[in-house]
Amino acid sequence: MIGLRLNLETRRLTYPKLALSVLSIFCLFYLSGCSGTSKLPEGKRLYTGATVKLESKEKIKDESALSTQLAATITPKPNTSFFGIRPGLFFYNLAGTPKKKKGLRSFIKNNLGEEPVFYDSVNNTHITALMVNRLNNAGYFNSTVGYKENVKDKTVSVTYIAQVAKPYTISSIIYPAASDSLGPIYRDIAASREASLLKVGDNYNLATFTAERVRVDADLKNKGYFYFDPDLILYKVDTTQNNYTVNIYPTIKPEAPAKALVPYKLGDIRIYTNYTLRLDSTAYSNPPVRVQGYHYYPDEKSLKAKHLLPSVFLEKDSLYSRRDHALTVSRLMGLGLFRFVDLQLRDSDSLAQALNVNIRLTPSRLQSMRAEFEMVTKTNGFAGPGFNARYRHRNLMRGAEQLQINFNINQESQVGGNKGRSGTDTGTSETKSGINSFTFGTQAQLDVPRFMTPFKMHNLRSEFVPKTRFTLGYSYINRVTFYQMNAYNATYGYVWRPKSRITHEITPVNLQFARLSKVGPEFQERLNENLFLRRSFEEQFIVGSMYNFTYNTQNQQQHRNDFFFNANIDLSGNLLSLFTSKIQRQTEIPNTFVKQPFSQYSRLALEGRYYQQLTRGSRLASRIIIGAGIPYKNSETLPYIKQFFIGGSNSIRAFRPREVGPGTYSVTTDPNLQDNASNGFFDQTGDIKFEANAEYRFDIIPYLKGAVFVDAGNIWLARASADRPGGEFIFSKALSQLAVGTGAGLRIDAEFFVLRFDLGVPVRDPIQASPYVFTFPPERKSMVLHIAVGYPF
Numbered sequence: 013m014i015g016l017r018l019n020l021e022t023r024r025l026t027y028p029k030l031a032l033s034v035l036s037i038f039c040l041f042y043l044s045g046c047s048g049t050s051k052l053p054e055g056k057r058l059y060t061g062a063t064v065k066l067e068s069k070e071k072i073k074d075e076s077a078l079s080t081q082l083a084a085t086i087t088p089k090p091n092t093s094f095f096g097i098r099p100g101l102f103f104y105n106l107a108g109t110p111k112k113k114k115g116l117r118s119f120i121k122n123n124l125g126e127e128p129v130f131y132d133s134v135n136n137t138h139i140t141a142l143m144v145n146r147l148n149n150a151g152y153f154n155s156t157v158g159y160k161e162n163v164k165d166k167t168v169s170v171t172y173i174a175q176v177a178k179p180y181t182i183s184s185i186i187y188p189a190a191s192d193s194l195g196p197i198y199r200d201i202a203a204s205r206e207a208s209l210l211k212v213g214d215n216y217n218l219a220t221f222t223a224e225r226v227r228v229d230a231d232l233k234n235k236g237y238f239y240f241d242p243d244l245i246l247y248k249v250d251t252t253q254n255n256y257t258v259n260i261y262p263t264i265k266p267e268a269p270a271k272a273l274v275p276y277k278l279g280d281i282r283i284y285t286n287y288t289l290r291l292d293s294t295a296y297s298n299p300p301v302r303v304q305g306y307h308y309y310p311d312e313k314s315l316k317a318k319h320l321l322p323s324v325f326l327e328k329d330s331l332y333s334r335r336d337h338a339l340t341v342s343r344l345m346g347l348g349l350f351r352f353v354d355l356q357l358r359d360s361d362s363l364a365q366a367l368n369v370n371i372r373l374t375p376s377r378l379q380s381m382r383a384e385f386e387m388v389t390k391t392n393g394f395a396g397p398g399f400n401a402r403y404r405h406r407n408l409m410r411g412a413e414q415l416q417i418n419f420n421i422n423q424e425s426q427v428g429g430n431k432g433r434s435g436t437d438t439g440t441s442e443t444k445s446g447i448n449s450f451t452f453g454t455q456a457q458l459d460v461p462r463f464m465t466p467f468k469m470h471n472l473r474s475e476f477v478p479k480t481r482f483t484l485g486y487s488y489i490n491r492v493t494f495y496q497m498n499a500y501n502a503t504y505g506y507v508w509r510p511k512s513r514i515t516h517e518i519t520p521v522n523l524q525f526a527r528l529s530k531v532g533p534e535f536q537e538r539l540n541e542n543l544f545l546r547r548s549f550e551e552q553f554i555v556g557s558m559y560n561f562t563y564n565t566q567n568q569q570q571h572r573n574d575f576f577f578n579a580n581i582d583l584s585g586n587l588l589s590l591f592t593s594k595i596q597r598q599t600e601i602p603n604t605f606v607k608q609p610f611s612q613y614s615r616l617a618l619e620g621r622y623y624q625q626l627t628r629g630s631r632l633a634s635r636i637i638i639g640a641g642i643p644y645k646n647s648e649t650l651p652y653i654k655q656f657f658i659g660g661s662n663s664i665r666a667f668r669p670r671e672v673g674p675g676t677y678s679v680t681t682d683p684n685l686q687d688n689a690s691n692g693f694f695d696q697t698g699d700i701k702f703e704a705n706a707e708y709r710f711d712i713i714p715y716l717k718g719a720v721f722v723d724a725g726n727i728w729l730a731r732a733s734a735d736r737p738g739g740e741f742i743f744s745k746a747l748s749q750l751a752v753g754t755g756a757g758l759r760i761d762a763e764f765f766v767l768r769f770d771l772g773v774p775v776r777d778p779i780q781a782s783p784y785v786f787t788f789p790p791e792r793k794s795m796v797l798h799i800a801v802g803y804p805f
Contacts, residue, residue, distance in 0.1 A: 068176040085142040100126030151216030183257035236275025236331035287372040319411035342475035396424035453487035476509035524554040556584030576621040585612030615641035629711035655697035661798035666753020666772035673727035674698035674739035698727030752776035
């Protein structure tokens with residue numbers, strides 16, 4: 013597969029036409045929707061929505077939930093409104109009646125426009141009847157619903173008023189005594205009564221009965237009742253007490269088939285590793301391989317059975333379990349080796365109340381290759397072409413081992429000067445022409461779908477496949493006229509997910525080595541002048557371990573509130589330092605291993621995100637990042653690749669990438685660096701980081717969303733540095749050194765692809781004598797436009 017990709021990064025907004033265009037768009041939306049009623053047909057009124065009002069003589073339990081249930085019956089939905097503006101209706105009116113099915117007017121009307129919703133399309137009688145039905149289902153029998161029309165000049169809204177009666181509550185739940193014929197299933201149903209959703213004292217609610225049927229069915233399916241169905245459960249409700257209570261009698265419908273009322277065990281289990289629809293029974297005429305009681309077809313030449321069977325949780329002679337059924341499908345699909353996984357269960361011909369299982373696996377293409385060309389443009393004035401390629405083998409050693417090899421090569425030239433916040437152009441004629449940067453890299457990753465340890469581990473009963481991961485990589489960087497660097501890395505670790513929301517990744521062995529192979533005179537002079545920079549670029553030999561923990565509630569299910577948390581612990585050189593100082597008794601600092609100084613540090617990074625659904629079309633997203641890395645003993649600075657940075661399209665969007673910090677230090681305020689042509693190569697980094705973001709996201713029209721955001725944060729040094737004055741972290745001064753930015757954005761969200769435009773404006777710049785720099789209207793030169801793919805967090 014060959015693709016073409018364009019990477020766009022942050023650009024300082026310097027063109028007045030672009031700012032004018034953004035302003036014009038906002039003005040257009042404002043003028044478009046003052047009312048949205050200017051072109052209504054004669055005698056028509058625009059429907060603007062409805063509200064629900066509950067009235068009762070007694071306090072209503074879960075009033076908000078009940079109001080939401082009644083509101084769900086209201087149809088149709090009114091036209092989308094945004095602060096009184098109806099952009100969809102504006103575009104619909106603007107397009108008029110297109111003469112062609114294709115063309116600009118047709119596109120605007122069908123994709124951007126919304127047909128007006130008139131009040132005469134609202135059936136209030138039907139809606140009130142549905143609301144009464146919902147109240148009855150919730151136990152509020154004998155309730156009534158009326159409505160009131162709120163008529164204005166050209167619009168109508170409706171208020172539905174529900175007179176809510178006293179609810180009926182559950183007095184008792186009486187399970188039937190076990191009879192000879194139905195004794196086992198009644199005992200199994202009663203055995204799970206502690207987990208029942210029906211509770212004495214709760215309101216009668218039809219939705220709870222439906223959910224309880226599903227729960228009982230799931231419990232019985234895990235106890236072998238393969239043919240059972242939730243519709244076979246009948247709940248008899250007795251309301252004859254006349255005291256607003258009901259008695260519940262769970263039972264099974266008389267017409268339930270006999271096979272649904274008995275548990276089934278598993279008979280023969282056959283596994284077909286090369287199944288396709290084109291194969292018939294003659295394709296498996298040869299006897300199968302017998303492994304641990306399984307019939308394994310066709311043989312083990314392509315896939316070893318001992319590596320596949322840990323993902324099969326169905327066992328012969330055990331009771332059927334839907335949980336094990338689903339777990340087997342998930343684990344087999346998680347191997348990444350099969351396009352389709354299908355489990356076929358049929359009654360056994362030789363055994364009573366038994367199911368034979370055919371596990372039919374359709375393999376994916378064994379090997380694949382992907383290549384793409386890209387054009388990159390960066391904020392430091394660099395631009396150039398790139399090439400990426402990826403090779404994948406899905407079954408390297410007949411055990412579903414996945415090998416992936418990535419290859420990339422990039423060439424960049426500086427096409428413009430590098431302007432900082434001061435507006436100073438740090439480029440020279442030499443750096444503005446010719447090839448400035450060349451990078452080459454390759455990375456190999458091998459994922460083995462099992463734990464490879466010196467001791468035996470039990471197979472995890474998780475739907476996600478545990479993996480042992482090996483990586484090996486090399487990269488070469490050539491900053492023409494400045495330096496050349498070779499970097500190597502190798503890791504060995506484990507990745508597993510015990511639950512859908514939790515991911516653990518532990519890397520006991522993390523090796524990284526970087527060396528400057530050639531240094532130009534100008535860069536050498538810079539290293540001689542800046543001790544911090546020189547130590548950052550010294551030979552970096554990292555020998556350590558890492559642990560990464562992720563908790564994420566964002567999945568396919570829609571939640572009103574979602575939470576994400578990630579913690580990363582990175583340690584290097586501690587065991588090696590103990591070995592060199594205590595066993596080898598090295599006294600000179602830094603200690604060396606295989607004649608190479610090694611880095612010693614501890615680094616912790618925490619990130620938390622919270623997403624709150626405010627309304628149907630709006631959401632509040634927030635994030636906090638805290639990070640700290642402390643070098644000690646064998647190291648005086650963190651390795652350059654482990655230092656923190658801030659700013660850019662996914663950080664503080666009022667500033668360019670790595671433009672803030674550390675502390676109040678900035679290259680734009682350092683007179684020794686103003687005219688240094690190599691300054692554009694080196695980023696402002698630190699040992700400590702704090703960042704906070706908040707973003708209000710809202711729908712404008714289909715596929716177009718808006719956002720208003722506020723970002724704050726900075727980075728600091730763990731120790732004072734004469735080369736970076738003002739960069740040291742001092743707790744009492746940290747709050748006053750935060751950079752703050754705000755702005756707004758537009759997002760084209762096509763679900764599978766998001767193109768984002770964020771316009772950031774600085775509010776507070778810690779390097780300025782008067783840090784509060786926001787003016788209204790904002791100065792054009794202070795704005796930063798970010799064009800990016802995906803949401804910032």
